[in-house]
Amino acid sequence: MKLLSNLLLVFLLILGTLALLPLLSMGVAAVCAVLVFAVWVLPIWIIATSDKTTGFEKIAWLLAMVCLSWFAWVFYFFLAPLKPKRHYYYYE
Secondary structure (H helix, E strand, O other), X not given: OHHHHXXXXXXXXXHHHHHHHHXXXXXXXXXXXXXXHHHHHHHHHHHHOOOOOOHHHHHHHHHHHHHHOHHHHHXXXXXXXXXXXXXXXXXX
16 A cells, blocks of 8 residues: 555656646746846947947947847957047146
């Protein structure tokens, strides 16, 4: 009788695991989707918060980032800023 109850318990555990498998796979898929979205948004965040460029040049880089994706991000690290910054000196 003990063997039969143990077999029934193992069967129910396997059945319960199979029933939870779709929920677990949905959770893994949701985590993967969040990670992919974060990787996609990360370059935009880096360009938006960077001090290398300002004004219209930053907007142009962000638009290039949205339209061209990773290529613009790589170019941003190698080429930005396109124009040198002007330094103003004030003498009294």
